Amino acid sequence: MSKHRLPTYYLSHGGGPWPYMDGPFRDNFHQLEASLQRIPLELGQRPRAVLMISGHWEAAQFRVMASPQPPMVYDYGGFPAHTYQIRYAAPGDPALAKQVQGLIEAAGLPAMPDAARGFDHGAFTTMQPMYPQADMPLLQVSLLQGYDPAAHLALGRSLAPLRDEGVLIIGSGLSYHDLRNFGPGAGPASASFDAWLQQTLVQDSPAARSQALLHWDHAPAARLAHPREDHLIPLLVAVGAAEDEAGACVYHQRDFMGGVTASSFRFGAAAQA
Numbered sequence: 001m002s003k004h005r006l007p008t009y010y011l012s013h014g015g016g017p018w019p020y021m022d023g024p025f026r027d028n029f030h031q032l033e034a035s036l037q038r039i040p041l042e043l044g045q046r047p048r049a050v051l052m053i054s055g056h057w058e059a060a061q062f063r064v065m066a067s068p069q070p071p072m073v074y075d076y077g078g079f080p081a082h083t084y085q086i087r088y089a090a091p092g093d094p095a096l097a098k099q100v101q102g103l104i105e106a107a108g109l110p111a112m113p114d115a116a117r118g119f120d121h122g123a124f125t126t127m128q129p130m131y132p133q134a135d136m137p138l139l140q141v142s143l144l145q146g147y148d149p150a151a152h153l154a155l156g157r158s159l160a161p162l163r164d165e166g167v168l169i170i171g172s173g174l175s176y177h178d179l180r181n182f183g184p185g186a187g188p189a190s191a192s193f194d195a196w197l198q199q200t201l202v203q204d205s206p207a208a209r210s211q212a213l214l215h216w217d218h219a220p221a222a223r224l225a226h227p228r229e230d231h232l233i234p235l236l237v238a239v240g241a242a243e244d245e246a247g248a249c250v251y252h253q254r255d256f257m258g259g260v261t262a263s264s265f266r267f268g269a270a271a272q273a
C-alpha cells in the first residue's frame with residue numbers, strides 16, 4: 001500500500017521531443033523542466049507505477065496500454081533525426097492494465113486492452129525529466145473520441161482508488177494549444193484562459209470546479225486557447241481522480257515559446273513542499 005494517497009497532476013508537456021534536444025529550442029523549456037523535476041520531491045515516495053492520459057491518444061472507447069514492453073510513437077514532425085530514435089525504455093504493467101480496465105468497466109464506461117500501443121511524446125517528454133532512469137512501470141489510457149467532459153471526469157473517478165495503491169495519475173496536455181497561433185500572438189488569449197483556469201482549479205470549491213469544467217468551452221477565450229480540446233481534456237481525468245481535493249498551480253510561465261501563458265496543476269496534497 002502507498003504511504004499516503006498520491007496527488008494527481010495535469011501537466012503541460014511542452015513541444016515535440018524537447019528533453020532530448022539542445023540549443024535555442026531547448027532553452028524554451030527550462031522553467032517547465034524544473035517544475036517536472038520537482039514532482040518526485042513533492043510526492044515524497046516512489047510511485048509503484050505511473051498512469052498517463054495523454055492528449056496524443058484517443059480512441060472510440062477507452063483503451064488501456066497492455067504491453068509488458070511498450071514501443072515508441074514518434075508523433076511529431078520536423079525535428080532532428082536523432083529524435084526519431086529515442087527510447088524511453090520504461091516497462092509496462094499488464095497486471096495493472098487489467099486492473100485499470102476493470103475499474104473503468106465497473107464505472108459503466110467502455111474499455112479494452114491495447115497490446116500494440118506505444119509511448120507517445122505526451123508521455124515520454126514528461127517522464128524523462130521526472131524519472132530519467134525509465135525504470136518505473138508506465139502505462140497509458142486513451143482519451144475517448146468526442147472529448148465528452150462528463151465521460152472523462154467519470155474516467156478519473158473510476159481510477160481514483162489507484163492513488164491509494166501508489167499509482168501516480170497524470171493528465172498530459174498543454175493549457176494553451178492553438179498551434180496556428182503560438183508565440184507573441186497567443187499572449188491575450190492564453191492569458192485570459194489561464195486566468196480562468198487559475199480561478200476555477202485553485203480558488204473555486206471542488207464542486208464548483210467540476211461543474212465549470214463540464215462547460216469549459218464557456219470560459220473566456222476557451223476556443224481560442226483550444227480550437228480542438230485534445231490537450232485540455234486530460235485535465236478532467238486528473239480532476240475526476242481527486243475530485244474533492246484542493247488544486248494548486250505547480251508551473252506557471254507567461255513567456256513560454258515567446259508569449260504563451262502556460263500552467264500545470266496538482267490536485268491533492270503534496271507530501272513535501
